[in-house]
Amino acid sequence: MTCSGCGVVRDRERNDPATTGAVCAMMEAPAPSPAPESPMTADYLATGFPQVDASTRTADYTRCLDLLDSLPYFKTYKARSDVLLDLHAGPTVLEVGCGLGHDARRLADLVAPHGRVIGIDSSRRMLEEARARTAPATGLAFVQADARALPCASASVDRCRIDRCLQHIRQPERVIRELARVLRPGGRLLAYDNDWGTFTLSSSLREATDIIQARWANAFTNPWIGRDLPRDLLDAGFHAVLVEPSVSLIRDFALADRVYNLSETLARAVRDGAVTPATADAWRAEQALPSRTGGFLCSLTAYTVVGTK
Ligand SMILES: C[S@@+](CC[C@H](N)C(=O)[O-])C[C@H]1O[C@@H](n2cnc3c(N)ncnc32)[C@H](O)[C@@H]1O
Numbered sequence: 001m002t003c004s005g006c007g008v009v010r011d012r013e014r015n016d017p018a019t020t021g022a023v024c025a026m027m028e029a030p031a032p033s034p035a036p037e038s039p040m041t042a043d044y045l046a047t048g049f050p051q052v053d054a055s056t057r058t059a060d061y062t063r064c065l066d067l068l069d070s071l072p073y074f075k076t077y078k079a080r081s082d083v084l085l086d087l088h089a090g091p092t093v094l095e096v097g098c099g100l101g102h103d104a105r106r107l108a109d110l111v112a113p114h115g116r117v118i119g120i121d122s123s124r125r126m127l128e129e130a131r132a133r134t135a136p137a138t139g140l141a142f143v144q145a146d147a148r149a150l151p152c153a154s155a156s157v158d159r160c161r162i163d164r165c166l167q168h169i170r171q172p173e174r175v176i177r178e179l180a181r182v183l184r185p186g187g188r189l190l191a192y193d194n195d196w197g198t199f200t201l202s203s204s205l206r207e208a209t210d211i212i213q214a215r216w217a218n219a220f221t222n223p224w225i226g227r228d229l230p231r232d233l234l235d236a237g238f239h240a241v242l243v244e245p246s247v248s249l250i251r252d253f254a255l256a257d258r259v260y261n262l263s264e265t266l267a268r269a270v271r272d273g274a275v276t277p278a279t280a281d282a283w284r285a286e287q288a289l290p291s292r293t294g295g296f297l298c299s300l301t302a303y304t305v306v307g308t309k
Contacts, residue, residue: 045060047219048060061126065099065102081192081304084244086188087159088111089113089115090114091115092115092158093160094159094179094182095161097162097168098142100129101140104140105133105138108139108140109138115139116139117139117140117141120143120144122144122145123144147178150179156184158187158188160190161190162175163192166191166225166229167221167226168221168222173232176189180238180309186309187309188308190304191305193225193229194226195227198299199213199260202295204286205279212265215269216262226302233307239308240308241307244304246301246302246303247299247300248299248302249299251297256296266283266284
C-alpha cells in the first residue's frame with residue numbers, strides 16, 4: 001500500500017514498522033528492486049558503498065561518512081545545497097542514499113514542524129545506525145529501498161536530494177528518472193556528485209601517482225558522474241538546470257589517506273604488479289616529508305546540479 005500522505009510504499013518482506021515510522025500508514029507492494037551488486041569488492045571504499053551490508057567491515061563505512069561530514073568543505077557545500085533547494089517549513093523531502101542520516105536530520109529540522117523527510121538507502125545497516133541516531137517524532141522516516149525503484153507514489157514529494165550516491169550506482173540515469181517521477185510538477189532535485197577525472201595528488205613520482213589516481217578513480221561505478229549530471233537531468237525532463245562546481249582541497253597527507261584510501265590503493269597496485277614494492281616505498285617516503293611542511297596537495301572537483309520538474 002502507498003501512504004496517501006507521503007507516497008512511501010512499505011517493503012512487505014521486511015515487515016519492519018521502523019522503516020516507515022510515523023510517516024506512513026497505508027502501504028502497497030513496492031516495485032521489484034534491481035539485482036544486488038556483486039559482493040566481490042565489498043571492503044574498499046571506492047567499490048563497497050553499493051553493498052555495505054555485504055562487508056565484513058561496516059565500521060569502515062560509518063567512520064568514513066562521519067569523517068567526511070565533520071570536514072569544513074562538506075559542511076559548506078551541504079549548507080549551500082539547503083539554500084539551492086529553497087527549503088521552507090512544510091515540504092516533503094526525499095533524501096536518497098541517505099547513509100547515516102546526517103543530511104536527513106538537518107533537512108528535517110529545516111522543514112519542521114509541518115514538513116517531513118524520508119531518508120532512503122539500500123543498506124539495512126546504514127539505516128539501523130541512522131535510526132539509532134535520530135530522536136523519535138521528528139517528522140523523519142528511514143526506508144530501505146534501491147534508488148532505481150523508489151517505493152514512492154508518482155508526483156508525491158516536493159524536493160529530492162541525492163549526495164554522492166550516483167557515483168556508486170549502475171544505471172544512474174534510471175535513478176534520475178525515478179526522482180523525476182516521484183517529484184511533483186515544479187518540484188526540485190538537487191544532485192551533488194564527484195568528477196573523479198579531476199582527482200589529483202602531488203608527487204614527484206608521476207608514473208606511480210598516475211597509477212594511484214587512476215586506480216582509485218576508475219574503481220567507482222561512475223567516475224565521471226559529476227560532469228554527466230547536467231545532461232542526465234535534462235534527459236530526464238528537468239528544466240532550469242543550474243550547475244555549481246566546488247573543489248575539495250586537502251593538504252594533509254594523513255587526512256587524504258583516510259578520505260581516499262591512498263595507502264590501500266597503493267598496496268593493491270603493488271599486489272597486482274602495477275607498482276614495484278621499491279617504488280611504493282619511495283612514494284610513501286616522499287609523502288611523509290611534505291606533509292610535515294604543508295607541501296602535499298590533493299584535490300577533487302564535484303558538481304552540485306539542481307533542476308526543476
Ligand atoms: C557515499 S555514501 C553517501 C551517504 C550520504 N549521502 C552522505 O552524504 O553522507 C553512499 C550511500 O548510498 C547508498 N547506496 C548505494 N547504492 C544504493 C542504491 N542502489 N540505492 C540506494 N542507496 C544506495 C549507500 O548505502 C550509502 O549509504
